[in-house]
Amino acid sequence: MLKKIIKITLAALLVMSMLATAAMAGATLKIESWRNDDSEIWTDIIIPAFNKAHPDIKVTFSPMPPAEYNAGLNAKLAGGTAGDLITCRPFDASLELFKKGYLVGLDDLKGMNEFSDVAKSAWQTDDGKSTFAVPMASVIHGFIYNKEAFKELGLSVPTTEAEFFAVLDKIKADGSYIPLSMGTADQWEAATMGFQNIGPNYWKGEEGRKALIAGTAKLTDKPYTDTWKQLAKWAPYMGKGFKAQKYPDSQNLFTLGRAVIYPAGSWDIATFNTQADFEFGAFPPPLPAGAKKGYISDHTDIALGLNTASKNQEAARTFLAWMTTAEFADLYANALPGFFPLSSHKVSLKDPVAQEFVDWRNTHESTIRNSYQILSRGTPNLENQLWNVSSRVINGTMTPEEASKETQAGLEKWYKPQQ
Amino acid sequence: MSVRGGKFAGFPHHVIVFLAPATIIYTMFMVYPLLDSIRLSLYSTDGTGAFHFTGLTNYITLITDPEWSNAFWNALKNNFKFFCVHMLVQNPIGIMLAALLSLPKLKGRTAYRTLIFMPTMLSVVIIGFIWQLILSPLWGVSESLLGFIGLTDWFQPWLGQEGTALLTLALISVWQFVGIPMMLIYAALLNIPEDLTESAIIDGATHWEIFWHIKLPLILPTIAMVSILTFVANFNAFDLIYSVKGALAGPDFSTDIMGTLFYRTFFGFQLQLGNPTMGATVATMMFGVILVGVLFYLFVLQRKLRRYAL
Amino acid sequence: MPKTRQAISSMAIHAILVSYMLIALWPIFLTIINSFKSRKAIFGDPMGLPGVDTFSLKGFEKVLLRSDFEIYFMNSIIVTIATLALVLILGAMAAWALSEYRFKGNKLLGLYLAIGIMIPIRLGSVSLLQLIVNMNLANTLTALVLVYIAQSLPLAIFILSEFMQQIPKDLKEAARCDGVNEYTIFFKVILPLTRPAIATVGVFTLVPVWNDLWFPLILAPSEKTQTITLGVQQFIGQYVTDWNAVLASLTLAIVPILIIYILLSRHLIRGITAGAVK
Structure with missing residues (x-):
C-alpha cells in the first residue's frame, strides 16, 4: 500500500511539474470580469472586431464566477496576479481600487471626451478631477409584460399607479396567471427592481438623490415612506411563497408564461429573448397620483479600467481607446440588448424592447440609484439596509415608517450632512 | 509509552522525522498566511489604504459599538443554534446508522454505507441548488410530496421566513454531512474486539443491550471527537448559507452565522467595501470561540473519557 | 431469541x-x-x-463543446490524488508521533497542528497568494497541492491520532520487545492497523479538495490549470436562469468524484474489515 502511494505521488508530481507553466509574456491582454454570461459575446464578436484593426494585440476575456468576483479580484490585485483590464462596478468599489493605486487614471485617454460628465461620474474621484475607467453601459429599470397575456385578458398598458393596480386586480381575478413576478428571498430584487425602480417618481430623480447627499432631505420624508408604502401593496399580487422566491425563479416564472408583469432591469431583455416564446413589451414605472413628470432609473453600471501593474500598458490603452468608438458602442449595445452605451455616439438598436427602454430617455428624467454615490460608504451600509428593509416591508414584517426610520438612523450614524 | 533511543533530550530523531514534513508544509502554507492576516486585526486603515497600529480598538468596536456588536451577537447566537441542530439531529442519526451498519450478518452493508455517504461528496453549489428547487413553493416538489401524506396545508416557504430559514438550512447541512459521523463511528465500532461482545451474546443479550451497555461506552471517545469536529466545522461554516442566501444572510440576517459575517466584513459585499482589519477581527473572534471548544475537548472531555473508557 | x-x-x-x-x-x-x-x-x-x-442534452452539449473538459478533469485528478497521497502519509506519521511519543510540548504541538481548522481559511488568501507568487508558483498545480495539503492536514492528524490512541498497547510493546525499530513499527504494524481510519480520512480529504472553487480561482485560474469545479462555473452565470445547463454542468462535475468514490470505497471496505482488531 505504501509503495503504491509513493509511486502515485511521484507520478503526480512529475505530471504537475510538466504542466506547470510560467506566466506568459507578450502583448496578451487579459480582461477580468464578473460577466461570465457575456463570455461568448466577447470571444466571438467584440474581440474579433477589435483584432481587425489591431491584429497584433491578443485579448482574452476571463470571467470569474460572479459571486466570487469582488473577493477574487481584490485578492488577485493584492497578490499582483490580476489581469490587465479590470471590469469595474460603479462608485466606491472601484474608487477604492483607484485610491489604493490599483487602477490607472485615464483622463488623457483618447476618446474619453465621448462621455458626458454624468456617464463618467460613477468612475471618478469625488471632486470629479480624475476618471479611472471607460464607461461601458447603463441599465434602465421598468416593467416587462407578457403582451399575449395582456391581449388575452383585454388589458392595456398602465401609465398611472391607479391603472397599474387595476391591471393587477384584473389578472388576479382571472386567476390563470400570477400578476407580478418578484420574490424577496434574494433581497436585492426588492430593493433594486422595487424600491429603486418606482422610487425616482416619488423623490423626483436627481433632485431627491442630490438632496439626500446634501443632507437637505431625509429618508423619513414622505417620498421615501410613500415608495415603501407602494411596495407593500405589491405583496398580494406576487406568487405563492414569494418569500422563498429567488431572482432566477422570478425570471423563470415570467419566461415560462406563468406570470404577466415583471419588475425589470433592462439587462433581463437578453435572457428573455432566448427563453420566452411569447412576445413581450415594456412600460416605465407608472406615475403616482397627481404627478406630471416621469422619472426613470438609468443606472451607470459597468466600466473597464486599467490595472496599474499591467505590463502591457500601451496595448491596454489601445484597447480602451477603441472602446470609446462608435464601433464598440454599436457592437456592445446590439450584442447585449439592455446594456445601453454611455458614449455620445448615435447607436441604432435592433432589439425593439431595448429600443422601448432607451426611448424613455426622451420622455422621462434620468437618475441613478440613490444609495450608490457616497451614501453607502459608512457602517451601516445604506445599500445593504435598503435590501434588508425593502424585502421586509414586502414580507410584511416591517412597516414603511419603520423602514424609513431604520435607514435614516443608519445614515445619521456616520454621514455628517445628515447628522 | 516511552521514548527510546533519544539522542538529544526529549526529541529522538524518529519523532522529528515523523513530525517535520507535516509541520513544515502546514506552517508555511497555513499558519503563516493566517497569522499574517490575523495581525491585521490590530490595525486600522485610512483613505489611502495605509495601515495604522491601533491595538485592541477593533475588538472593542466589535463588542461595544451596536452597529457591529448587534451583528456579531446575532451571528454567534445563530451559529449556536446551527450547531445545536447538528448535535441533536446529525450526530444521533449518524450514530444510529453506524450502529445498524455494524450489526453482524447485515446484508447489503456495503451498498448502504456507500450510498448514504453520497451527499457528503457533493459540492455545496449543487446542494444549495437542488434543495432550493425542492423546497421552492413555485415548482411544487415538496408540496406535492406532502400532498401524498395529506399535509399540503402544512407547507410553507421555509427558506424565506425569518423563523424557519436557519433551521431549514441547518437540516440541509445535516443531510449533507451525516455521512461523516456515520463513517467515523462505524470505524470505531469495528475496532471493538469481538470477544467483548461474544460473551454477552452467549448470555442472550439483545443487539440493543449490547450496543447500549457495551459498545456505546467504548465509542464515547469517538463520539466526543465527532462532537468537537461538528463544533469546529459549524463555527467555520459558510458555503451553504452563502450559496443559498447570499452574504446578507436574509431574511433580516436570520441566517447570518460567523462565517457569513466574516466574509461580508472581510471581502465586502455589493456596495459595502471590504474591511480587512475588521474582517480579521471577526476571524480572530471565531478562532477564539472555536479554540475554547477545542481546549475544553482536549483538556476536559478527552481526559475524562479516556479514564472511563479504556 | x-x-x-x-x-x-x-x-x-x-x-x-x-x-x-x-x-x-x-x-x-x-x-x-x-x-x-x-x-x-x-x-x-x-x-x-x-x-x-x-x-x-442541450446543457451537456454546451458544457462539453465550449470547454476543455478533459484538461480540467485531468487537473482535478492530479491535484486530488497528489494531495490525498501526501496528506495520508504525512498526516499518519505526524499523528503517530503525537499519539505515541511523550515529549515536551506534545499537547502544544497537537493544538498548533489543529489551529488550521479553527480559522476561516479565506482569511489568509492574500498572504497565501503573495507567498505563492514569490515562490514563482502562481498558476501551477503544485501551488494548489501544497495549499490543500496544509489545509487538510489538521483534520487528518486530529482524526488519526484519536484512532491511534485506541490501538491496544500490547501490539506495539510486543513489536518493541522483538527489537524492531520505530519506523518499521509504524509502517508494518501501525499503518495496517489504522487502515479503516486512514480510508475514512482519505474520503474526508477528497471531498473539499475536489469541490473547492476558491483556491483554483485565485491561485491557478489559467486555462491550463483550471480544475473541473472552476471550469464548470463559467456556465453558471451571474443570474442562474438556464437551469438545465446548470444541472448538466453540475452533474458533469460530480459524476467523476462519485465514480472515484465508488471505486475507492471497495478498497476502503476491504481496508476496514481487514484492519479491524479482532
Missing part, C-alpha cells in the same frame, strides 16, 4: 436503512434526471423522468 423476532428486527433494520438511503439519494436522483430535461420540463414536472418530448 425466537426466529420470528429476529426476522422482524432484521426487517425493521432494513426498513430504516432503506428509508434513510432514499432521503440521501432522492435529491441527487432529482438533479441527474432534470439535467437531461428541457428547461420547461424541469419546472413543468420537476419529478418526472425525462420523456420523449422533454429529453434534452
Whole structure:
C-alpha cells in the first residue's frame, strides 16, 4: 500500500511539474470580469472586431464566477496576479481600487471626451478631477409584460399607479396567471427592481438623490415612506411563497408564461429573448397620483479600467481607446440588448424592447440609484439596509415608517450632512 | 509509552522525522498566511489604504459599538443554534446508522454505507441548488410530496421566513454531512474486539443491550471527537448559507452565522467595501470561540473519557 | 431469541436503512434526471423522468463543446490524488508521533497542528497568494497541492491520532520487545492497523479538495490549470436562469468524484474489515 502511494505521488508530481507553466509574456491582454454570461459575446464578436484593426494585440476575456468576483479580484490585485483590464462596478468599489493605486487614471485617454460628465461620474474621484475607467453601459429599470397575456385578458398598458393596480386586480381575478413576478428571498430584487425602480417618481430623480447627499432631505420624508408604502401593496399580487422566491425563479416564472408583469432591469431583455416564446413589451414605472413628470432609473453600471501593474500598458490603452468608438458602442449595445452605451455616439438598436427602454430617455428624467454615490460608504451600509428593509416591508414584517426610520438612523450614524 | 533511543533530550530523531514534513508544509502554507492576516486585526486603515497600529480598538468596536456588536451577537447566537441542530439531529442519526451498519450478518452493508455517504461528496453549489428547487413553493416538489401524506396545508416557504430559514438550512447541512459521523463511528465500532461482545451474546443479550451497555461506552471517545469536529466545522461554516442566501444572510440576517459575517466584513459585499482589519477581527473572534471548544475537548472531555473508557 | 423476532428486527433494520438511503439519494436522483430535461420540463414536472418530448442534452452539449473538459478533469485528478497521497502519509506519521511519543510540548504541538481548522481559511488568501507568487508558483498545480495539503492536514492528524490512541498497547510493546525499530513499527504494524481510519480520512480529504472553487480561482485560474469545479462555473452565470445547463454542468462535475468514490470505497471496505482488531 505504501509503495503504491509513493509511486502515485511521484507520478503526480512529475505530471504537475510538466504542466506547470510560467506566466506568459507578450502583448496578451487579459480582461477580468464578473460577466461570465457575456463570455461568448466577447470571444466571438467584440474581440474579433477589435483584432481587425489591431491584429497584433491578443485579448482574452476571463470571467470569474460572479459571486466570487469582488473577493477574487481584490485578492488577485493584492497578490499582483490580476489581469490587465479590470471590469469595474460603479462608485466606491472601484474608487477604492483607484485610491489604493490599483487602477490607472485615464483622463488623457483618447476618446474619453465621448462621455458626458454624468456617464463618467460613477468612475471618478469625488471632486470629479480624475476618471479611472471607460464607461461601458447603463441599465434602465421598468416593467416587462407578457403582451399575449395582456391581449388575452383585454388589458392595456398602465401609465398611472391607479391603472397599474387595476391591471393587477384584473389578472388576479382571472386567476390563470400570477400578476407580478418578484420574490424577496434574494433581497436585492426588492430593493433594486422595487424600491429603486418606482422610487425616482416619488423623490423626483436627481433632485431627491442630490438632496439626500446634501443632507437637505431625509429618508423619513414622505417620498421615501410613500415608495415603501407602494411596495407593500405589491405583496398580494406576487406568487405563492414569494418569500422563498429567488431572482432566477422570478425570471423563470415570467419566461415560462406563468406570470404577466415583471419588475425589470433592462439587462433581463437578453435572457428573455432566448427563453420566452411569447412576445413581450415594456412600460416605465407608472406615475403616482397627481404627478406630471416621469422619472426613470438609468443606472451607470459597468466600466473597464486599467490595472496599474499591467505590463502591457500601451496595448491596454489601445484597447480602451477603441472602446470609446462608435464601433464598440454599436457592437456592445446590439450584442447585449439592455446594456445601453454611455458614449455620445448615435447607436441604432435592433432589439425593439431595448429600443422601448432607451426611448424613455426622451420622455422621462434620468437618475441613478440613490444609495450608490457616497451614501453607502459608512457602517451601516445604506445599500445593504435598503435590501434588508425593502424585502421586509414586502414580507410584511416591517412597516414603511419603520423602514424609513431604520435607514435614516443608519445614515445619521456616520454621514455628517445628515447628522 | 516511552521514548527510546533519544539522542538529544526529549526529541529522538524518529519523532522529528515523523513530525517535520507535516509541520513544515502546514506552517508555511497555513499558519503563516493566517497569522499574517490575523495581525491585521490590530490595525486600522485610512483613505489611502495605509495601515495604522491601533491595538485592541477593533475588538472593542466589535463588542461595544451596536452597529457591529448587534451583528456579531446575532451571528454567534445563530451559529449556536446551527450547531445545536447538528448535535441533536446529525450526530444521533449518524450514530444510529453506524450502529445498524455494524450489526453482524447485515446484508447489503456495503451498498448502504456507500450510498448514504453520497451527499457528503457533493459540492455545496449543487446542494444549495437542488434543495432550493425542492423546497421552492413555485415548482411544487415538496408540496406535492406532502400532498401524498395529506399535509399540503402544512407547507410553507421555509427558506424565506425569518423563523424557519436557519433551521431549514441547518437540516440541509445535516443531510449533507451525516455521512461523516456515520463513517467515523462505524470505524470505531469495528475496532471493538469481538470477544467483548461474544460473551454477552452467549448470555442472550439483545443487539440493543449490547450496543447500549457495551459498545456505546467504548465509542464515547469517538463520539466526543465527532462532537468537537461538528463544533469546529459549524463555527467555520459558510458555503451553504452563502450559496443559498447570499452574504446578507436574509431574511433580516436570520441566517447570518460567523462565517457569513466574516466574509461580508472581510471581502465586502455589493456596495459595502471590504474591511480587512475588521474582517480579521471577526476571524480572530471565531478562532477564539472555536479554540475554547477545542481546549475544553482536549483538556476536559478527552481526559475524562479516556479514564472511563479504556 | 425466537426466529420470528429476529426476522422482524432484521426487517425493521432494513426498513430504516432503506428509508434513510432514499432521503440521501432522492435529491441527487432529482438533479441527474432534470439535467437531461428541457428547461420547461424541469419546472413543468420537476419529478418526472425525462420523456420523449422533454429529453434534452442541450446543457451537456454546451458544457462539453465550449470547454476543455478533459484538461480540467485531468487537473482535478492530479491535484486530488497528489494531495490525498501526501496528506495520508504525512498526516499518519505526524499523528503517530503525537499519539505515541511523550515529549515536551506534545499537547502544544497537537493544538498548533489543529489551529488550521479553527480559522476561516479565506482569511489568509492574500498572504497565501503573495507567498505563492514569490515562490514563482502562481498558476501551477503544485501551488494548489501544497495549499490543500496544509489545509487538510489538521483534520487528518486530529482524526488519526484519536484512532491511534485506541490501538491496544500490547501490539506495539510486543513489536518493541522483538527489537524492531520505530519506523518499521509504524509502517508494518501501525499503518495496517489504522487502515479503516486512514480510508475514512482519505474520503474526508477528497471531498473539499475536489469541490473547492476558491483556491483554483485565485491561485491557478489559467486555462491550463483550471480544475473541473472552476471550469464548470463559467456556465453558471451571474443570474442562474438556464437551469438545465446548470444541472448538466453540475452533474458533469460530480459524476467523476462519485465514480472515484465508488471505486475507492471497495478498497476502503476491504481496508476496514481487514484492519479491524479482532
